[in-house]
Structure formats: structure tokens, C-alpha cells
Amino acid sequence: MATTEKLFESVELGNLQLDNRIVMAPMTRTYSPGNVPNQLVVDYYKRRAEGGVGLIITEGTCVGHKAASGYDNVPFFAGDEALAGWKKVVDAVHEAGGKIAPQLWHVGAIRKPGIEPGGDTPGYGPSGMAFPGKKTGHEMTKEDIQEVIAAFVQAAVDAKEIGFDAIELHGAHGYLIDQFFWEGTNQRTDEYGGDLAGRSTFAIELVRAVREAVGEEFPIIFRWSQWKQQDYTARLVETPEQLESFLKPLADAGVDIFHCSQRRFWEPEFEGSELNLAGWVKKVTGKPTITVGSVGLNQDFLPEDGTANFKDAEAANIDDLLKRVSDDEFELVAVGRALIANPDWANKIKAGETESLKAFDKKQLMELV
Numbered sequence: 337m338a339t340t341e342k343l344f345e346s347v348e349l350g351n352l353q354l355d356n357r358i359v360m361a362p363m364t365r366t367y368s369p370g371n372v373p374n375q376l377v378v379d380y381y382k383r384r385a386e387g388g389v390g391l392i393i394t395e396g397t398c399v400g401h402k403a404a405s406g407y408d409n410v411p412f413f414a415g416d417e418a419l420a421g422w423k424k425v426v427d428a429v430h431e432a433g434g435k436i437a438p439q440l441w442h443v444g445a446i447r448k449p450g451i452e453p454g455g456d457t458p459g460y461g462p463s464g465m466a467f468p469g470k471k472t473g474h475e476m477t478k479e480d481i482q483e484v485i486a487a488f489v490q491a492a493v494d495a496k497e498i499g500f501d502a503i504e505l506h507g508a509h510g511y512l513i514d515q516f517f518w519e520g521t522n523q524r525t526d527e528y529g530g531d532l533a534g535r536s537t538f539a540i541e542l543v544r545a546v547r548e549a550v551g552e553e554f555p556i557i558f559r560w561s562q563w564k565q566q567d568y569t570a571r572l573v574e575t576p577e578q579l580e581s582f583l584k585p586l587a588d589a590g591v592d593i594f595h596c597s598q599r600r601f602w603e604p605e606f607e608g609s610e611l612n613l614a615g616w617v618k619k620v621t622g623k624p625t626i627t628v629g630s631v632g633l634n635q636d637f638l639p640e641d642g643t644a645n646f647k648d649a650e651a652a653n654i655d656d657l658l659k660r661v662s663d664d665e666f667e668l669v670a671v672g673r674a675l676i677a678n679p680d681w682a683n684k685i686k687a688g689e690t691e692s693l694k695a696f697d698k699k700q701l702m703e704l705v
């Protein structure tokens with residue numbers, strides 16, 4: 337039987353030194369009225385740090401661009417009031433002995449006019465498409481692209497200045513950066529479109545600009561996924577060779593850690609190997625990786641029909657996960673809904689108190705736990 341020993345080893349990833357390999361996955365909560373993280377947000381993250389998580393990655397927090405937000409009451413990462421709120425979060429997590437990184441986010445063409453702030457501003461995307469073949473928003477000009485890159489750069493600089501331990505760039509799940517990656521939503525004919533190498537140009541330029549602004553020592557995490565919220569079956573690459581060609585330029589641009597989003601971490605990514613997505617990314621890039629996807633639960637998070645109606649899920653054993661950790665398939669493990677149900681999930685796993693773990697009930701998403 338696999339043991340938890342390696343899961344709770346301290347780990348050093350460049351300048352990011354963690355007490356264990358457990359990461360709190362980013363999960364949107366919409367508990368920031370006026371787009372400012374308040375004391376409820378401070379307490380929420382502090383509880384997870386007290387519960388033994390090695391690294392917290394915050395919910396998506398919008399960079400300072402007029403079209404960055406697509407949902408009410410999500411926190412922003414721009415403006416004095418929002419940054420002051422995040423500083424309180426950082427200080428509370430550090431006081432509890434944890435480390436924390438903000439997930440920097442732009443929703444892209446998924447935005448619908450009317451979300452505040454932003455009002456009638458349409459969604460911005462590489463081709464103005466939130467869904468393949470359906471233009472509903474604004475097709476970004478090259479000037480727009482540079483404005484968005486500048487917004488990410490400013491957010492990264494601010495994160496470093498107020499004491500965050502790293503940043504994560506949200507390049508997954510069909511949001512803006514991923515809309516550039518995905519052929520279905522990127523029909524451009526300039527240098528930002530074409531094949532996957534061309535469609536990666538925006539992300540590579542963004543990572544390079546952030547790296548230059550924060551310096552060589554500040555850790556940059558990059559989250560990406562094959563699947564999209566618009567299409568669970570979507571894939572950017574089909575072979576290990578394509579994966580390497582896709583991600584090596586991002587690693588060379590300055591990504592330190594790849595956060596590899598799967599719906600189910602135990603599923604192999606390519607035929608002929610049991611390695612999951614994070615395992616393959618580590619193999620082809622040589623960079624540390626974070627795995628994520630229904631850790632500690634017996635159901636993935638959304639129904640197959642794509643509706644945003646989260647599934648309830650029972651606690652599940654993590655023997656397969658522990659074996660993969662012991663085999664060095666990836667460095668870090670991100671836990672999502674299990675940490676909503678159990679703020680002290682990490683401490684309970686370490687103590688062997690798995691029988692006391694609570695099931696995940698989707699109503700918990702609306703509770704302040």
C-alpha cells in the first residue's frame with residue numbers, strides 16, 4: 337500500500353520552497369463584492385493554509401483590462417483597494433505558515449456585455465469567438481493584444497510587490513489565452529493565428545513580458561488544459577511530439593511550473609503509457625508539473641452535458657495518486673472540491689484520518705467554509 341510520506345516531503349522548486357506537495361487548486365467563488373477581496377476571502381484562504389496546504393493558488397483574479405471580467409463579484413487584481421485586500425490575504429496565509437500565488441485571469445470572448453465593471457464592453461478574443469464559428473465579441477487588434485499583455489505584466493509586478501510567492505497565468509479552459517491556442521476560436525491570419533505555433537505567439541509574448549518584468553527568480557506557473565469549458569473533447573495536441581513542440585517555447589519564454597488541468601487525474605494522456613497529462617508534460621519539457629483533476633473524490637466536477645451544475649461527490653481513496661507521487665510522475669498535486677468540503681484535508685490525510693473526510697456537496701460552493 338502506498339504511503340503519504342512523499343506527499344508530505346518539503347520540496348524546492350527554484351525559489352519556491354514548500355512544506356509539502358499539496359496545492360489548493362484555483363476555484364471561482366464570487367465572494368468579492370465590488371471586485372475587492374474582503375475579510376471573508378482572507379479567512380477562507382487562511383483556513384486552508386492552517387489546514388496544511390503547501391501552496392494556495394487563488395481563484396481567478398482579473399487583470400486590469402476593461403474586458404477581463406466575465407462574472408459578477410469576482411476579485412480583481414488591479415486598483416489600490418483590490419490590491420490592499422489581496423495584501424491582507426497574503427499576510428494571513430503567511431502568518432498561518434503557507435505560500436500563495438494569485439491566478440491572473442482574463443476571460444476573453446466569454447464575457448457578455450453588462451458585467452460590471454465594464455458595462456457594455458464586449459468580450460475580447462483573437463477572433464471575437466467564445467465558441468467555434470460563432471463571433472459574438474470583439475476581434476482583438478494588435479494594439480488590444482499589447483494592452484492585455486501590459487495588464488498581465490502590471491498584475492504580475494503588483495503580485496510580487498505585495499508579497500505573493502509566485503503567480504499563475506490562466507491559460508486553460510477556454511478563457512482568453514486558451515482562445516488563442518484553440519483553432520476553434522482563433523481564425524486569425526496574422527502572426528497570432530495559423531498553426532499551433534502561430535496560435536501560441538500571444539502566450540509566448542505574454543510570458544516573456546512577465547518574465548522580464550518580475551526578474552529571473554520569481555516563479556511563474558502556467559495553467560493549461562486540452563479540454564475547454566465549451567467542448568470537453570477538444571484537444572490541442574494528439575502526440576507527445578506535438579506536446580513537446582507546443583510547450584517547450586513556453587518553457588523557454590519563462591514558465592517555471594506547468595499546471596496541467598485534467599478532469600480526472602488518473603486517466604492516461606496518450607496510448608501506450610500510463611502517464612497522465614502532468615507526467616507527460618514533465619517528461620517532454622523537463623519542468624516541474626502540478627497534476628489536478630478530481631483528487632480525493634469519486635466524481636469529476638461537471639456533468640458530461642457541459643452544464644455548470646456541479647456534481648456531488650463522495651470522498652475516495654488516493655492510493656493511485658500516492659503511487660504516482662512516489663514514482664515522481666509529477667511534483668505537486670492540486671486539490672479542489674475536496675478542500676472546499678474539508679479545509680483541513682491535508683492535515684487529515686497526513687494523520688490518516690480519512691474516515692472523517694466529508695463528501696463534497698455542491699451547496700458548499702455557496703457556503704463560507
